[in-house]
Amino acid sequence: MPKGERLESRARARALQALYAWDVRGAEGLELVATRVWDDLAVGPEERRLAGFIVREMIQHGEEIDRELGDVTTNWRLERLGAIERTVLRLAAAELRRGETPPKVVIQEAVRLAERYGSEQSARFVNGVVDALARRLGRL
Template sequence: MTNMQDDAFWDTPVQEPLAPRAGRRSRGNRAATKVERVETRGRARALQALYAADLRDLTQLRKIATHVFDDLAVDPEERQFASRLVATVADKCAELDADLAQVTNNWRLERLGAIERSVLRLAAAELDRNETPVKVVLQEAVHLAERYGTTRSARFVNGVLDAYARKLGRL
């Protein structure tokens, strides 16, 4: 004996997926057509160098960054921006780490993942340079943490950097 309800379900036509509304793009389309700014790409390159140095030897950050940028054939404008951030971290790493340690409640920097630690150092260096609006630095850092880490990484980075910017009196 067959169930008529089941047969009716399988015999109905398949509904086509809904099309996006006219004039609005879905997230996927916007991401595919969006061109990233030089600074955004430069931050990603600086993060790659910081991450590599964190895994190898942070005291060799400048040398490692040069190798990373050469290996990736980084665009000169991106390289210039990334190099300034890397230089700030190289020159002030101990100071930046000490300041970040004051706002990471119950977490020592050594216990953080390399991505989170690198993103925090990068953002702290950019805040130290005081050339970019604070909200932009925080937004870009959260984006990097989410892109190269996880959603939890992004939330953690956001909380730490918010506290850090407040400590600096910038928020």
């Protein structure tokens, strides 16, 4: 993690790491995978708490989140996307659903994560999808 990065941004990156590991491993439960990843990385309690909000939203509403994302990625089936793009989209959708972070911040952070862990092309794609989802959910 970049030094001096805000706690919330670090927590989003931790949630991304957990969601990504869960996505590529497949069979294991998300809560178990998140705990294992965060233990391996010695993630502190405050980062875990904030990242946990996103992870729990995905645990409780994952099917609905994937359905909502599928509705706005009309030309792309979610399972055909790269794991990073799919994971960033799920993270952003979960955070939008919680409704505690301004939608523009959710979009900015999702784009930043897509740039950092994916590519410039990933970032543009994520920007368009998360913006469309926020509008569809009535958040923008």
